[in-house]
Amino acid sequence: MIENSVKDQNWMFRNFFVEDNGVEKDVLEDGRLSCAVFVSSILYLFNSGLEFTSKQRWIKFTHANIPSTEKDMQDSGWYEIKELKPGSIIIWEKKNANNSENWHMGFYVGNDVAISNDSGKGNTGIPHRHHYTYNDTRKIEKIYWHPELDQD
Numbered sequence: 001m002i003e004n005s006v007k008d009q010n011w012m013f014r015n016f017f018v019e020d021n022g023v024e025k026d027v028l029e030d031g032r033l034s035c036a037v038f039v040s041s042i043l044y045l046f047n048s049g050l051e052f053t054s055k056q057r058w059i060k061f062t063h064a065n066i067p068s069t070e071k072d073m074q075d076s077g078w079y080e081i082k083e084l085k086p087g088s089i090i091i092w093e094k095k096n097a098n099n100s101e102n103w104h105m106g107f108y109v110g111n112d113v114a115i116s117n118d119s120g121k122g123n124t125g126i127p128h129r130h131h132y133t134y135n136d137t138r139k140i141e142k143i144y145w146h147p148e149l150d151q152d
Contacts, residue, residue: 001042002107002115005127013038013117014125016064027064031117031125035105036069037062038117038127039089042107043073058146066091066103070142078144084132086110087149091142092134103141108132 014031017024028034043058059076063069070091081088085108092104106116114132118125133140 001045002109005038005042005117006115006129009124010126013041013127033064033102034117034125036066037064039105039107040069040072058148066105069105070144073144073146076146077148078146081143081145084108084140084143085145085149087145089144090114090116090132090140091144093139093141095138104138108143 011031013034014028015026016028016037017026019025028037040059040061040063044062047057047059057076059069059072061072063072073089078089084090088108090106090108092106094101094103104116104118106114108114109129112132113129115127115129117127
């Protein structure tokens, strides 16, 4: 599903509207801030139909921000590791974009490639493949792994 999200044009994770003081607002800014929705939605979709040996879930809810996604992941058995492995989740450092500082998150798929969702640097707010450090321009702060990924 992660690999398939970058095929063609996947517009699923671009928008989430809320009412703020009577004004409708897209809190994902047309995909610019969609990385947590992308990661948590993929994890949440895989909850159904899976038999967990630990009787836990990949994640309990979908989320629109990284802090709540990270907390839910930790509560669901994800833990930090030091080395990247295909299937791990990366949280990159905060970086200033469009006058706001934001963390970023995505999936590591192997061979120095990550998949994440954002609209920075010409991306169109859809999931895309990129170098796992954005070609040494963004530091990785955390790498997460779930014990169920070790199951055969």
